[in-house]
Amino acid sequence: MSILRFAYAIAAPTAILRHAALLITAALILIPFVWMVSLSIKPPAEIFGASFSFWPQQFYGIENYTEALTKAPLLRYMLNGVLVCAMILSLQIAVCTPAAYALAKLEFPGRNLLFALVLIALLLPHEVLALPLFILGYKIGILNTYAALVFPYVVSPFGIFLFRQFFKTIPDDIVHAARLDGFSELAIVWRIVVPMALPAIIAFSIFSVVGNWNSLFWPLIAVREQSLMPPPLGLMAFKNEDTGIDYGPLMAGSTIVVAPLVIVFLFAQRWFIGGLTSGGIK
Structure with missing residues (x-):
């Protein structure tokens, strides 16, 4: 009994510190x-006021959110973001899944070298490739199109x-x-491996x-057209x-833009955590 009390006495402060x-x-x-x-529900005077408070003295949310939706085609x-993200994700799964299967389950010369190149590519910031990608996009004529937003990813x-x-x-x-x-190997990828790897895909x-x-x-x-x-x-x-940044509508627009990501993550967090942890067990 004394051993249990001693263990609890040690574990309790550790748990408190961890939490x-x-x-x-x-x-x-x-x-x-x-x-x-x-900030998205405050009037301009309170945004730059000397007092600090999370809740505004004068609720200005309707005005800010209305301006965020009308001042620009938010x-x-x-919609552009949804289309671009959907196209990128579809192509990434179509390309990365067979490549990953080949590196994981097939034996061929140079497999370890290719995997090493993948690891090296993980270390490179995407901005490093911006100039060559811009020149390539100009050469093939895809700048200022949806393809320009999708192609690099x-x-x-x-x-x-x-x-x-x-x-x-x-x-x-x-x-x-x-x-x-x-x-066939492709049939194994899409009919057997992909259904089993659904947590990692999510x-x-x-x-x-x-x-x-x-x-x-x-x-x-890559793009100049507002549409x-x-x-x-x-x-x-x-x-x-001329007038600077309109922070109230800007914060309202940012809230609208961020909200779908938060909602999707809350619904998918169980599969998100499972996909990351199951890939690290091996």
Whole structure:
């Protein structure tokens, strides 16, 4: 009994410290979002006021959100974001899944070298490739089109790495049995491996959608037409060279843009965590 009391006496402070660290970290992550929502419902006078409060003295949310939806075609920007993210994700899964399967389940010369190149590609910031991609897009004539927003992201080193790690956890006996049944390698990928790897695909989908939905650097280079702009680039419409930035509508527009990502993540977080952890077990 004394041993149990001693163990509890040690575990209790550890648990308190662990939960305190988690709460502090969560607060640091959430405060900017809470502050964004707070600014989106404040009048201009309170945004730049000397007093600090999360809840406004005068509720100005209707005006800010109405201006966010009318000053710029925000819904059009969000539709562009949905189209671009959907096209990128579909092509990434179509390309990365067979590549990851080959690296995980097939034996061929140079496999380890190719996987090493994938790891090296993970270390390179995407901005490093912006200039050659811009020149290539100009040469083939896709600048200022949806293709310009999609083309640079079709091959995802992170997707290949994540899928490969997950495919390594699938027993080889399943693949051998499918081959004995007459399945081709592509049939094994799409009819057997992909259904088993659904958690990893959902986890990658969240990473892909969030990253491309929030992308600003490349769209700023690739498109000029307002009808093609994704949400982050469209939010720059709230910047006025003469009057400065209209922070109330800008924060309201940012809240509208961020809200779908938060909702999707809350619904898919179980598969997201499962996809990441199952790929790391191997």
